Amino acid sequence: MSRGSDVDGMKRSVEEMAARFTEQAADYDEEKGAEYRACAALVIEYADPDRDDVVLDLGTGTGAIALALAPDAERVIGRDISEGMLDRARRKAADAGIENVEFGYGEFRDPDVPTGRAVDVVTSNFALHHLDDDEKRAAIRVMAGTGARRIVLGDVMFFEGPDPDEPFYNPAVDDPSTVGTLVEAFTDVGFAVVVAERVHDQVGVLVAERIGSGDEVPGAE
Numbered sequence: 168m169s170r171g172s173d174v175d176g177m178k179r180s181v182e183e184m185a186a187r188f189t190e191q192a193a194d195y196d197e198e199k200g201a202e203y204r205a206c207a208a209l210v211i212e213y214a215d216p217d218r219d220d221v222v223l224d225l226g227t228g229t230g231a232i233a234l235a236l237a238p239d240a241e242r243v244i245g246r247d248i249s250e251g252m253l254d255r256a257r258r259k260a261a262d263a264g265i266e267n268v269e270f271g272y273g274e275f276r277d278p279d280v281p282t283g284r285a286v287d288v289v290t291s292n293f294a295l296h297h298l299d300d301d302e303k304r305a306a307i308r309v310m311a312g313t314g315a316r317r318i319v320l321g322d323v324m325f326f327e328g329p330d331p332d333e334p335f336y337n338p339a340v341d342d343p344s345t346v347g348t349l350v351e352a353f354t355d356v357g358f359a360v361v362v363a364e365r366v367h368d369q370v371g372v373l374v375a376e377r378i379g380s381g382d383e384v385p386g387a388e
């Protein structure tokens with residue numbers, strides 16, 4: 168099935184992806200690789216929210232990024248498609264006594280940010296590579312449309328060509344982009360990529376800052 172080719176196809180695909188992560192949710196936090204940990208640490212460092220900032224973390228999973236940023240922000244909104252992952256994130260927040268984070272259903276294409284809630288910083292770690300190039304461009308447009316001044320993306324991304332002998336992704340279900348494609352997508356919506364950290368040939372962190380006032384997203388309706 169091609170992903171994103173039609174609304175029904177995309178919907179089924181999102182549901183399948185959600186079910187796959189819900190199955191993994193109980194063990195997800197175990198045995199994370201060095202590259203994942205390095206990437207997550209950089210996303211947290213570069214997100215750098217101010218005390219009065221609202222952070223939107225997309226593909227939040229079990230809340231690794233959202234929960235780490237909550238003590239430094241006014242509020243964190245974590246969005247994901249997998250109820251199993253979201254349940255774990257909520258439990259972790261409760262166990263840690265973190266009250267300024269809210270986890271709920273939201274997709275990259277429609278993160279369901281509460282009406283009237285301004286977003287200052289968008290983060291996403293190891294999640295966007297589940298989308299194809301066109302879907303990623305659309306997701307980056309949605310991120311820009313929140314009005315955020317900064318977007319921090321950690322993910323599987325190709326600095327060199329894909330390496331089938333050492334894949335950081337499952338070609339059957341994942342679809343990482345080149346760094347060039349991602350940089351172009353940010354540029355197209357009025358952001359400048361000010362940092363590109365290469366964690367590995369296939370893993371990196373991009374920090375994109377809005378150019379201009381923040382009121383306009385080129386091409387947005």
Ligand SMILES: C[S@@+](CC[C@H](N)C(=O)[O-])C[C@H]1O[C@@H](n2cnc3c(N)ncnc32)[C@H](O)[C@@H]1O
Nearest residue numbers: 188226227228231247248249252274275292294
């Ligand atoms: C590998 S996990 C990463 C979780 C977390 N960001 C972290 O750093 O540990 C990827 C997450 O992306 C979510 N995801 C996949 N496709 C998505 C979509 N279209 N919209 C929102 N979340 C999605 C999955 O449900 C999963 O929880």
